[in-house]
Ligand SMILES: Nc1ncnc2c1ncn2[C@@H]1O[C@H](COP(=O)(O)OP(=O)(O)O)[C@@H](O)[C@H]1O
């Protein structure tokens with residue numbers, strides 16, 4: 001029987017996330033299989049892995065949305081999650097969406113502050129369906145930020161955005177992280193995005209963290225730096241993507 005040992009506490013000052021022996025099965029098949037993961041406070045970690053390898057499953061567990069697990073999962077009490085689809089309630093204006101589910105009776109100014117931080121204060125009164133994809137994603141980020149998270153969980157948040165909007169959104173997340181100082185776990189399928197933003201890139205495979213790569217490049221990062229290309233190529237190789245044609 002699966003045991004619920006999900007505890008919303010910060011176990012030690014040296015960790016924002018501490019996961020040990022985590023297993024999650026669906027229909028008898030272990031998608032996550034005795035996984036170990038540590039994230040330090042204020043660390044930016046990117047999580048790569050082929051589609052269906054269990055990234056979203058792991059994120060949902062860390063967010064406390066899935067408790068049918070075995071193993072130990074220690075996460076901060078204050079955590080927030082943003083998904084690829086912004087998941088805004090169409091019948092609530094943007095600022096009300098930002099406050100949705102917050103405990104107590106938060107005032108509009110709390111929402112306005114977060115919307116300002118993501119550059120969306122001018123759309124505070126708008127209805128979600130009138131937002132562009134990039135705006136909706138920023139609203140979703142604002143909704144995560146009002147929770148003042150110690151751990152920010154992002155599941156392919158830029159996946160549905162066009163290239164230019166995506167670059168802007170990536171930059172925004174980098175800035176928010178530096179300003180807020182929270183730990184971030186970003187699930188992405190984009191190796192370049194991972195190398196651009198993260199302190200450490202993890203590759204998930206076969207239900208565990210199969211590989212990790214520290215990114216010791218100064219910020220802001222320069223994608224034309226040869227070391228950037230080297231790190232990117234190494235990770236692509238780990239993911240089983242053939243880069244020889246590109247190099248030729
Ligand atoms: N609620 C569920 N019921 C059954 N199978 C699931 C459920 N959620 C995820 N899975 C399966 O677990 C595997 C990992 O899914 P997921 O974590 O979404 O992968 P990723 O995010 O890496 O693409 C997939 O094979 C998926 O079909």
Ligand SMILES: [Mg+2]
Pocket residue numbers: 055056057
């Ligand atoms: Mg996923």
